[in-house]
Amino acid sequence: MSRPISAIVSVAAMRHNLARARALAPGARAWAVVKANAYGHGLAAALEGFADADGMALVEFDKAARLREAGWQRPILMLEGAFDPQDVAQARRDRLALVVHEPRQLDWLAAASPAAPIDVHLKFNSGMNRLGFDAAGLREAHARLSALPGIGSITLVTHFANSDLPGGADDAIARFERACAGLPGQRSLANSAAVLAVPDAHRDWVRPGIMLYGASPFADRSAAECGLRPAMKLASRLIAVQRLAPGDSVGYGSTFTATRPMRIGVVACGYADGYPRHAPSGTPVAVAGRRTGTVGRVSMDMLCVDLEPVPGASPGDEVELWGGGLVDIDEVAQAAGTIGYELMCALAPRVPLVVDRAGA
Ligand SMILES: *Cc1c(COP(=O)(O)O)cnc(C)c1O
Numbered sequence: 074m075s076r077p078i079s080a081i082v083s084v085a086a087m088r089h090n091l092a093r094a095r096a097l098a099p100g101a102r103a104w105a106v107v108k109a110n111a112y113g114h115g116l117a118a119a120l121e122g123f124a125d126a127d128g129m130a131l132v133e134f135d136k137a138a139r140l141r142e143a144g145w146q147r148p149i150l151m152l153e154g155a156f157d158p159q160d161v162a163q164a165r166r167d168r169l170a171l172v173v174h175e176p177r178q179l180d181w182l183a184a185a186s187p188a189a190p191i192d193v194h195l196k197f198n199s200g201m202n203r204l205g206f207d208a209a210g211l212r213e214a215h216a217r218l219s220a221l222p223g224i225g226s227i228t229l230v231t232h233f234a235n236s237d238l239p240g241g242a243d244d245a246i247a248r249f250e251r252a253c254a255g256l257p258g259q260r261s262l263a264n265s266a267a268v269l270a271v272p273d274a275h276r277d278w279v280r281p282g283i284m285l286y287g288a289s290p291f292a293d294r295s296a297a298e299c300g301l302r303p304a305m306k307l308a309s310r311l312i313a314v315q316r317l318a319p320g321d322s323v324g325y326g327s328t329f330t331a332t333r334p335m336r337i338g339v340v341a342c343g344y345a346d347g348y349p350r351h352a353p354s355g356t357p358v359a360v361a362g363r364r365t366g367t368v369g370r371v372s373m374d375m376l377c378v379d380l381e382p383v384p385g386a387s388p389g390d391e392v393e394l395w396g397g398g399l400v401d402i403d404e405v406a407q408a409a410g411t412i413g414y415e416l417m418c419a420l421a422p423r424v425p426l427v428v429d430r431a432g433a
Contacts (some may be wrong), residue, residue: 076309078342079425082114084183085300085432087122089287093300094268095125095388098275101263102127104150106282110136112419113347114286114305118428119143121303123285128170130280134160141167150194152195152280153204154178161185172196172230174204179217187223194230194261197252199245201234207253215256228278229253230261237266237290266290269299288402288413295401296413305417306396307348307424311360311388313339314380323377324369329354336356336380340392348394349409352376359399361390 094103105126106112116136120143123129128148129140134156137149153154155161158181159312164171165185170192173179180189195214198205211229218224232247235241242262248329249262259277265284267274269291283289287303289296296303317323317331338360340370344350350372355366358376363383367376395402395416402413409416 075425076341077312078346079308079427080420080429081306081308081429082111082118082122083302083304083306083429083431083433084118084122084416085430086287087114087118087247087285088125088433089285089302090304091123091125091281094265094279094284098263098272098279101275101277101279102263104128104130104280105285105337106130106152106264106277106280107136107140108132108152108282109418111281112286112414113169114232115426115428116140118304118426121430121433127278134163134169137169138163146371148192154196155181157181158184161191162193165189169279170194170228172204173214173218174198174206176210176214182218182224183221185221185223187221189227190223190284192225192228193218195258197229197231199231199233199248199252201232201245203232205231205271208248212256226258228261229256229261232273233262233264233267236264236271236274237292239270242267242271246271246274252361254376264290280407283414286417287396288417293409295399296403303396303398303402305402305420307342307394307402307420308397309340309346309392309394310391311338311378311386312341312367312375313388314386314418315339315377322369325372326370329369329377336384336386338378338380338383338386338390338392340376340378340394341374342376342392342394343372344422345373347416348376349411349416349419351403351411352405352409357400359393359397361384362399364399395407399407 105123108131130150150170172194176198219370261278263274263279317335322330
């Protein structure tokens, strides 16, 4: 028997979430953001779940090649652009659109053979201060790109630092407008939070990521409230049941001590599977269809749960860590002091991804 943990990835949920993004931004085309192995869900499921997307966007060049090998014909956008001149060569070969955020990327494009045109997404720094040109640099770069042979379309793009907060994108949009005034080309601004909450940012191309996987980009609004469905169910099973007497403790460091007689379950899931080690006692989890909480420290291969709400539970019973309808990944993330994004991306390679096509 193999270890009972798996991540079940729902193609139907991914389709639903992409349709939701499209319905919110009906005038825009949609890049499905599939970086970090489709936020941990796997490119195979992404190719099926996002078959209706207008393009796929990511940062890993080897994975972009994989998408082409798998038969993806529509546009692919590299969100951090080229990291070296070889990436520009691959961009021509694999027909990849490149973000340009830095002068040396312009040099590589200028030095490359203009055999097939490369579409460029020229990035403006609207306040994140991570990637992108300032207003003067943007105009200079635009002029330089426009004069180069071998450049296809030039799209103007920016990325928001605060679109998950009310009004948090306003200043960035205003800066973007000023910087781009009069420049030709399509516009692309919106991540998931802006798709959901900032219609003014939708423009020509939206770039939803987290919402496509059924988690919320907001601290105060659940994925269900956003009309999204979880695309990943992390499930495992009880592998042991223990009885504790008052005063008995659980796990490394004995951080949880029973104050009454208790039954606890031991689950085959630990931080080496991607479950957050910082999840404290009481983090929500479901056993045999009932919600309960974790007890004690999460260890490498196991965590423990209180079986009081599930008196009949026994080894072999199913455990939902998140995403099965009883426990929201964002609840687990919040308990552990992180965000759903990180939990999805941290799913360990040893957890098998099972693509579920039911209802798709
Ligand atoms: C990751 C990323 C996105 C998607 O962000 P979400 O918050 O997951 O929707 C959009 N644009 C860029 C440039 C990104 O790097």
